[in-house]
Amino acid sequence: MKPIRGVLLDLSGVLYVGDAPLAGALEALTRLQASGLPVRYITNTTRSPRREIHRMLSTMGFRIPEQEIFTAPGAVRAALERDGLKPLLLIHPGLAPEFQDLVTDTPDAVVLGDAGEAFSYDNLNRAFRLLMDGAPLLAMGSNRYFREQDGLSLDIGPFLRALEYAAGVQGTVLGKPSAEFFHAAVADMGLEPDEVLMVGDDAEADVQGALDADIQACLVRTGKYRPGDEDHIDTHRARIADDLAALVADLLA
Known part of the structure; x- marks a missing residue:
């Protein structure tokens, strides 16, 4: 494997859970940032826009430039604008202002995020009917849970699978584990994929997704990690660490 010249960090489950930093995460990130290795933050969090994620991280004590945060909602909005699509939004109410200027009375695409309580039968059925009329399905991730x-x-994945099954369609995932999403953050550092390490608590979306995109990867045993998650990744190529602090200590040893 090539030497690591840059790091991608998942947010929830690696740096914090809920509204509290994980033990040692603040100090570990400060040490990583001071090392000179470029860091980008890549998240499928879809309940808040990027500016709110940045504000929350700052409140917890993390010092992260907002422009270094790559979000799945940002990737979906870019795709809508590129293709001139008008979305039917199945997303969390907190994220709605991020897309409000693209919404019309005649949507021609379904956008799926972590809608929380908005995952009602009526909303899912409206999306189903639009998909049956030929609209594309754009998802901000395929994670099973967080x-x-x-x-x-429950996260987006179960609802994505339900709509795909019911309408007989294949959704396009624009957050993790999409290689395009990973590569956008890698390119922002001016590096090649195999020079970068992705660190996450989701064995499939974070770790195996990164490996499939030719990025080095590390599974941390924090956040959503559960014993046995190692069975879902290529352990011959992936690192495993107890937490971010342990990984940073190993990287900088």
């Missing part, structure tokens, strides 16, 4: 402070919660 960890909140009170436990695991």
